[in-house]
Amino acid sequence: MQFDMRSLPMAVRYKIITSTITPRPIAWITSMSASGVVNAAPYSFFNAVGSEPPLVVLGLLKEPASRTLKDTARNIVETGEFVVNLVCEDDAEIMNQSSAAAPPEVSEIDYAGIRTEPSVVVAPPRIATSPVSFECRKVAALDIGTQQTVMIGEILYAHVRDEFVSDRERIYFDTPAMKLIGRTHGSGWYVRNSDAFQLERPRFDPSRLAPAGEDEAAGK
Numbered sequence: 001m002q003f004d005m006r007s008l009p010m011a012v013r014y015k016i017i018t019s020t021i022t023p024r025p026i027a028w029i030t031s032m033s034a035s036g037v038v039n040a041a042p043y044s045f046f047n048a049v050g051s052e053p054p055l056v057v058l059g060l061l062k063e064p065a066s067r068t069l070k071d072t073a074r075n076i077v078e079t080g081e082f083v084v085n086l087v088c089e090d091d092a093e094i095m096n097q098s099s100a101a102a103p104p105e106v107s108e109i110d111y112a113g114i115r116t117e118p119s120v121v122v123a124p125p126r127i128a129t130s131p132v133s134f135e136c137r138k139v140a141a142l143d144i145g146t147q148q149t150v151m152i153g154e155i156l157y158a159h160v161r162d163e164f165v166s167d168r169e170r171i172y173f174d175t176p177a178m179k180l181i182g183r184t185h186g187s188g189w190y191v192r193n194s195d196a197f198q199l200e201r202p203r204f205d206p207s208r209l210a211p212a213g214e215d216e217a218a219g220k
């Protein structure tokens with residue numbers, strides 16, 4: 001089956017993307033409004049996209065009903081700061097609660113019962129139960145089309161909970177122990193990060209380019 005994405009309704013395009021580009025890591029974003037209300041919400045249009053400087057990207061869609069910016073997008077545009085907190089299995093339920101469309105004056109920190117700690121270099125707090133948190137500043141907010149803002153952020157300061165640091169000298173983390181979760185296909189489906197396998201990165205091997213039959217001619 002093929003799809004001409006240019007002519008499909010937005011909801012169908014969303015379905016095709018979210019059912020196939022999986023799993024997606026979840027940024028549980030804390031931000032602060034100009035009037036000081038702390039906001040928390042999960043975003044799975046999220047990934048790391050660079051390390052010099054260290055960059056993350058977020059896809060912040062508009063509210064489907066009102067077509068207005070979600071609180072997270074408005075806060076980041078207004079204040080230029082946010083924290084990306086990664087989500088562990090134990091926080092799945094509370095993270096999900098924080099995705100309810102609460103009005104801007106309601107803090108999901110209280111609504112969902114999220115425990116926070118102060119950040120070091122940005123105003124919004126980080127989530128205390130997250131294995132990893134990244135304090136970020138807005139680098140660019142790109143309105144592409146009318147329904148979304150692509151937010152690029154620079155990670156200024158990183159927190160990795162001590163229990164997940166296996167070697168401080170060599171900066172080794174026990175990532176499987178973090179039990180991070182990701183978003184997968186369909187409404188409300190998640191994946192655990194517990195089915196890893198390893199492949200060594202190969203060196204380039206020019207002999208693989210030998211034309212078919214050449215090996216036989218060479219008596220190999």
Ligand SMILES: Cc1cc2nc3c(=O)[nH]c(=O)nc-3n(C[C@H](O)[C@H](O)[C@H](O)COP(=O)(O)O)c2cc1C
Nearest residue numbers: 041042043044045059060061070071072099100101
């Ligand atoms: C796991 C998960 C991932 C989500 N990912 C996104 C996303 O990438 N982009 C988006 O606009 N909304 C996403 N949402 C929906 C927002 O979390 C939801 O609209 C929320 O109410 C926004 O809150 P805010 O207005 O406080 O920012 C996601 C929801 C869940 C549960």
